[in-house]
Amino acid sequence: MSKGGAHVMSGNRSASIGGLREPRWVKVALISITLLLIGLFIVLPLIVVGEHAFRKGFEVFWAAISDDAALSAVKLTLTVALWTVPVNALFGIAAAWVLTKFQFRGKNILLTLIDLPFAVSPVIAGLIYVLMYGTNGWLGKYLDQADITVIFSTPGIVIATIFVTFPFVVRELMPLMQSQGINEEEAAVTLGASGWRVFWQVTLPNIKWALLYGIILCNARAMGEFGAVSVVSGHIRGETNTLPLHIEILYNEYHFVEAFAVSMLLVVLALITLIIKSIMEGWES
Amino acid sequence: MSQWHIDVQNVNKFYGEYHASKNISFQVEKGKLVGLLGPSGGGKTTILRMIAGLEQPDNGSILFRGQEMNRVEPQKRGIGVVFQNYALFKHMTVFDNIAFGLNVQKKSKSFIKERVNELLDLTNLSGLGKRYPNELSGGQRQRVAFARALAPEPQILLLDEPFAAIDAHVRRELRSWLREMIDRLGITTLFVTHDQEEAIEIADQILVVNQGRIEQHGTPIEIYQSPQTDFVARFIGESTQFVPKGIIHGFNGVADGREVLIRPEFVEIGKPNEIALPSAASQGTVRHLYYRGASWEVEVEVGGELLIGNRSVEKSSLKIGDKVSVLVHRLIVFENGKANIVENQFKYDPMPVFI
Ligand SMILES: Nc1ncnc2c1ncn2[C@@H]1O[C@H](COP(=O)(O)OP(=O)(O)OP(=O)(O)O)[C@@H](O)[C@H]1O
Ligand SMILES: [Mg+2]
Numbered sequence: 001m002s003k004g005g006a007h008v009m010s011g012n013r014s015a016s017i018g019g020l021r022e023p024r025w026v027k028v029a030l031i032s033i034t035l036l037l038i039g040l041f042i043v044l045p046l047i048v049v050g051e052h053a054f055r056k057g058f059e060v061f062w063a064a065i066s067d068d069a070a071l072s073a074v075k076l077t078l079t080v081a082l083w084t085v086p087v088n089a090l091f092g093i094a095a096a097w098v099l100t101k102f103q104f105r106g107k108n109i110l111l112t113l114i115d116l117p118f119a120v121s122p123v124i125a126g127l128i129y130v131l132m133y134g135t136n137g138w139l140g141k142y143l144d145q146a147d148i149t150v151i152f153s154t155p156g157i158v159i160a161t162i163f164v165t166f167p168f169v170v171r172e173l174m175p176l177m178q179s180q181g182i183n184e185e186e187a188a189v190t191l192g193a194s195g196w197r198v199f200w201q202v203t204l205p206n207i208k209w210a211l212l213y214g215i216i217l218c219n220a221r222a223m224g225e226f227g228a229v230s231v232v233s234g235h236i237r238g239e240t241n242t243l244p245l246h247i248e249i250l251y252n253e254y255h256f257v258e259a260f261a262v263s264m265l266l267v268v269l270a271l272i273t274l275i276i277k278s279i280m281e282g283w284e285s
Numbered sequence: 286m287s288q289w290h291i292d293v294q295n296v297n298k299f300y301g302e303y304h305a306s307k308n309i310s311f312q313v314e315k316g317k318l319v320g321l322l323g324p325s326g327g328g329k330t331t332i333l334r335m336i337a338g339l340e341q342p343d344n345g346s347i348l349f350r351g352q353e354m355n356r357v358e359p360q361k362r363g364i365g366v367v368f369q370n371y372a373l374f375k376h377m378t379v380f381d382n383i384a385f386g387l388n389v390q391k392k393s394k395s396f397i398k399e400r401v402n403e404l405l406d407l408t409n410l411s412g413l414g415k416r417y418p419n420e421l422s423g424g425q426r427q428r429v430a431f432a433r434a435l436a437p438e439p440q441i442l443l444l445d446e447p448f449a450a451i452d453a454h455v456r457r458e459l460r461s462w463l464r465e466m467i468d469r470l471g472i473t474t475l476f477v478t479h480d481q482e483e484a485i486e487i488a489d490q491i492l493v494v495n496q497g498r499i500e501q502h503g504t505p506i507e508i509y510q511s512p513q514t515d516f517v518a519r520f521i522g523e524s525t526q527f528v529p530k531g532i533i534h535g536f537n538g539v540a541d542g543r544e545v546l547i548r549p550e551f552v553e554i555g556k557p558n559e560i561a562l563p564s565a566a567s568q569g570t571v572r573h574l575y576y577r578g579a580s581w582e583v584e585v586e587v588g589g590e591l592l593i594g595n596r597s598v599e600k601s602s603l604k605i606g607d608k609v610s611v612l613v614h615r616l617i618v619f620e621n622g623k624a625n626i627v628e629n630q631f632k633y634d635p636m637p638v639f640i
Binding site for chain 1: 370
């Protein structure tokens with residue numbers, strides 16, 4: 001083979017990698033840094049959690065997670081997620097629909113408000129609800145008269161969680177609905193379809209992946225929310241403690257192994273959520 | 286019952302401040318094919334959308350067979366719409382797309398199957414029922430959109446630039462297919478198009494829409510031969526417009542400093558011995574020649590103006606610079622936004638026709 005041929009070949013080779021011509025050491029360095037950071041900040045903590053959880057053996061781990069207070073925290077966390085996710089899915093669809101398919105006055109204000117839960121600290125969100133629904137709050141006395149407790153009980157926790165996780169579904173749906181417009185809906189209507197049928201057979205199938213994705217993110221956050229829930233819960237052990245709150249109490253009481261054992265539960269719930277998500281992403285493509 | 290299938294009376298539509306439909310009135314008989322023609326942004330789609338019920342007129346009324354439709358939902362109007370961008374249901378197969386309207390009507394499974402297959406045949410889509418819209422060519426999507434709109438047997442078909450994205454050959458085919466099918470099923474049809482030739486070829490009537498107004502409503506022949514407004518005369522067909530400086534033989538004193546319009550088909554160009562009525566012809570010089578396949582397009586200079594005429598390729602060929610006789614059979618003279626047709630005074634029938 002001639003020298004010229006060899007030259008052309010080596011030229012092709014460096015050009016073939018997506019047109020990138022960085023020297024090898026740059027690539028190696030970038031990849032190493034990425035892996036190092038992921039390892040340090042994501043993988044290692046997960047391993048540490050697991051290691052700590054089982055440090056005193058399986059019995060202690062089991063005792064920690066089958067403890068009454070822990071079970072009640074699991075139950076409350078699931079209850080909160082069970083309320084939050086459907087409510088935010090419905091709200092989210094409705095809000096995304098209104099914001100993308102109609103023009104009206106005050107639309108920009110509404111758009112800004114939708115992001116508010118992400119913008120303000122969750123602690124402040126919790127405080128707002130205490131101020132509104134607490135015994136001395138605006139609505140507190142009417143609720144008292146009607147014998148309804150919101151703050152320091154499950155409804156308060158659910159409401160605070162709904163607030164904090166509201167933007168997930170809306171934000172996931174809006175860009176998609178925006179780009180899809182209302183052509184298909186209009187076509188369906190001219191073919192005689194009722195609003196209900198249009199929603200189920202035309203709109204929903206077109207947004208279902210984005211909706212599921214939003215729901216999953218919303219669920220993950222609903223189960224993990226700490227700040228807002230912490231303010232409205234009152235930390236009544238066995239009654240108003242969600243998993244994150246229960247973990248904090250255990251930790252503050254120096255029950256480190258128990259704290260990590262319960263953390264393991266939460267990590268497992270999060271992992272299940274993420275696995276469902278990646279399975280769905282696989283289906284989609 | 287009214288004799289009109291569609292009767293639009295003094296309809297106005299505003300988008301905010303913008304007056305998109307201005308006093309629109311027109312009537313359509315059952316089974317007719319009406320073409321909406323006009324420049325972009327003229328308000329054609331707006332008219333279709335109001336008839337479909339997708340947009341509400343701000344005032345005026347729309348009647349189907351004498352019944353007021355303003356408050357009737359689109360679902361209950363018995364219309365089929367083919368949207369400009371097709372708007373097929375992308376997550377449904379071709380079969381399910383076409384079956385959608387029949388499912389809404391709660392027809393039986395076997396009926397739906399039979400009807401959809403019939404429509405697939407009719408639109409030359411047999412065998413494509415299981416495909417998804419993104420697996421079809423533009424023309425195939427177009428035909429799915431037609432089949433879907435036709436399946437529930439609408440009384441009225443509204444087509445928004447149905448052939449816009451289709452190449453010339455397929456377009457011609459679809460056009461005659463559409464005409465034939467509409468005649469067979471007796472559906473009243475309104476269709477928007479940018480293509481004059483298309484409108485003139487298949488429409489029973491044409492509505493020329495400009496700046497939210499209907500400029501003229503008539504048969505293609507009327508629109509073409511007797512434009513009523515300045516705009517229609519300029520918009521339809523090819524033409525040359527100018528204010529005559531010199532004299533065009535046969536139109537003495539007609540134009541008098543007013544603007545006139547001459548279509549190529551009004552102009553006969555020949556060697557001096559070829560023109561039957563030499564007295565009615567002017568003298569001109571050939572300036573340009575363009576080969577158009579079926580004929581020559583000839584640009585001649587007459588009295589300082591450049592006129593365009595056609596000349597059959599069968600006749601002896603002309604050269605640039607040749608002296609020729611030019612017979613202008615008629616012109617259109619504009620006066621206060623009106624278009625008047627004037628015939629050549631020296632021809633056998635010397636009566637000028639004013640429209
Ligand atoms: N939803 C809307 N909001 C505001 N203005 C609109 C809206 N729809 C149409 N218009 C305006 O109304 C006018 C008429 O629009 P329309 O779509 O009816 O035109 P058209 O004749 O169909 O044009 P084209 O041939 O380009 O499709 C345009 O100037 C357009 O900008
Ligand atoms: Mg249009």
